[in-house]
Amino acid sequence: MRIVSSYRGTERVFETPKSEVLFGRPDDKQHIDLDLSPDLKVSRRHGRIWEENGQFWIEDLNSSRGTLLSAVEIKGQGKRELKVGDVIQAGQTTLCVETLETRAPTTQTSYLETGTSLAAGEPHEEEAVAISQHVDATVAPSVPVEKATGGAKRRLKLLYELPLQFASKTRFDTLLLTIVDRLVEVIPQAARWALVLREPGTDALLLKAFHSAGQPSVSETLARRALTTRKGFIWKRRTEDAPSRSIVREQMESGMYVPLVWQEEALGVLCADHPGKEAAFTEIDLRLMLVVAQYAAMAVASHQMQEKLRRESIAMGNLKRQFSPKIVEHLLAHRGRLRLGGERSEVTILCSDVRGFTNLARDMEPDDVVEMLNQYFGALVPIVFAHRGTVDKYVGDSILAVFGSPEPDPQQHEQAVCAGLAMQAVVVELNTHRKARGLPTCEMGIGIHCGEVVHGFIGTTDRMEFTVIGDAVNRAARYCSGANAREVIISPEMHERVWKQIEAEHVCIPTKHEGDFSAYRVKCLRCV
Structure with missing residues (x-):
């Protein structure tokens, strides 16, 4: 089948061995054999030509402006016989039928x-x-x-x-x-x-x-x-x-x-x-x-x-979920295109968790639970970013934050403790406002530990995320579990590094399988 199309003085030749041809304008959802773009007066599925019992036929597929066959409107008239030399008018495009024979299929593009x-x-x-x-x-x-x-x-x-x-x-x-x-x-x-x-x-x-x-x-x-x-x-x-x-x-x-x-x-x-x-x-x-x-x-x-x-936009979106704007800018400026991979170094891990969240959420509507968490997280995450921290992940009502990665920070220990105290302060402030509005409130416990981990970007090139892996992460979770409402509990390793900057008291926290952990409850920062 060979058809010559003409639109505004420009001719194109369409040739195919197929016995049925759809003509119109294609989109991502609709396959069209004979593409009549850019004629906007042609419908997406304008019409079809096919062979049946040795004869060729044409039919208008309910197009918006109809189809003329040798100057006769065929829209709504069913199939009409098509012969060599017939002229078809679809929109502003003219189709001239030169041949109609079919032959052995040739390879298409x-x-x-x-x-x-x-x-x-x-x-x-x-x-x-x-x-x-x-x-x-x-x-x-x-x-x-x-x-x-x-x-x-x-x-x-x-x-x-x-x-x-x-x-x-x-x-x-x-x-x-x-x-x-x-x-x-x-x-x-x-x-x-x-x-x-x-x-x-x-x-x-x-x-x-x-x-x-x-x-x-x-x-x-x-x-x-x-x-x-x-x-x-x-x-x-x-x-x-x-x-x-x-x-x-x-x-x-x-x-x-x-x-x-x-x-x-x-x-x-x-x-x-x-x-x-x-x-x-x-x-x-x-x-x-x-x-x-x-x-x-x-x-x-x-x-x-x-x-x-598109890839950079996805990467930027992933980075902004985990890093502060300044760190994102620094990563892109100094590391160029981010790559999958990791490295081993010492970092500080902060883990926060809502106390009694399961019982609290049981009596709330799902939308209210999500709204409450979003409000608290919306206030807590900027504090992490303000202290040069990174949000590794959200796990239900918990936040896992990292300090000293992906970029080294000699003040990571102090920054983590300051962030923990500021987070508890903002929770108290939020609770005051929510109580005044008659809304449910929650309390939070925070645990902080430091140690060696493997940290870096994992996933795929389209969707990579920053994460940390190591025993230090698990230990930070143990200290968080031992923290009561409104408490910031730090490990002895943390205390060795920040004892000059804080007021703290020694405590022991129980664990299920590892016995009692020695820890310190941070009261406040020392006045310098």
Whole structure:
């Protein structure tokens, strides 16, 4: 089936072996075979064409503005027979039916999500081909219109809509498929078309999309030549020299390779070739392909930038949940892009827990419980941040905070104790306001311990979180369990480091399996 669409003077050729075709405007939820974008007067699912019992039919799928078949409205009229030469009007787009025969299916454009690495080129492979034409991919391309024949002029018109078509693709896979589909239309004399992208960070070349009846054929050596020189070129297999095994294996006779260059960075390569000796590519073909490549490079770079910003936004959101704004700024400024990994050092752990929370929550509505915790946490977390602390996690009604990580802090012990006392003070203040409003209140116990832990970022590159692992975390939880309401209990290790700054009394706290722990109840800070 071959249909030529025309919209505002621009023609496009649609050809498919399928026996049923949906036409309209696609979105992320709706697949369309014949894309009539950017005609906004065409409905998403405008109509369909299909074969039935050896005849072809067309039907309007309840479009908003209807469909004309040879100037006759067919909306609401059911199926109508379709013949070669019929003209279809959908929105402001005219469709001319050139052929309706079906044939053996050909391979449609394929997308490879993870990409396939190109096989390494052989030594002297580049010597097996002759370069007949080349163009600089870093400058704006010019197509000699005066040399263009009728077919070339039609292909030149196809280029006008490329920026809008590429920009309308919100998904990366559909963008790459569209790039190759448009390349097929612009360079129809080729037999195989492919899009190769350079993998960031590894410099590997990955085949991401292709259109061919058989297996795709891409020379890694020629692709790297295009990337390195920043030039597109026409190549042809030398007949006088013994060709490389890969060129013979892939039946490579002639073709064109053009790099995707955006802001002086080579992102990938567009490839078109033909295994037959009769194929001939011209300078006009090369320049037309360069236009496609430059528009494609702009669209690919835009998608890659959006993906980078998305990842950074997720990382920033995760950081802001755990770190104060100053620490977030410092991490991003001094460590660059955060990476998964950990390190071992001494930190100070603060653990807070609401006393009698289970009994308190039993008599409250779920929304009221969440509202209460959010109000308390909303007042407590800024105190942790103000004392250069990090919120490792929330566990129900508990907060686990870390001082001295991810950045070292020589005053981490004093900062943790000051934070604990300030947290108890703000709880008292909150309780006063809640009681005045007749709302439930809660009391909090806090335990603080210091020791060596493993700390760092765990998870995935899309969702990484900071955490601490080690016995010091468990011991801080034990001291927290031994703290009564409104108390700040610290370990002897903490007391050794802060005894000059605080007033404290020695206490013993019981544990279930480890006996009594020696500890200190902090009364207040000493006046300096």
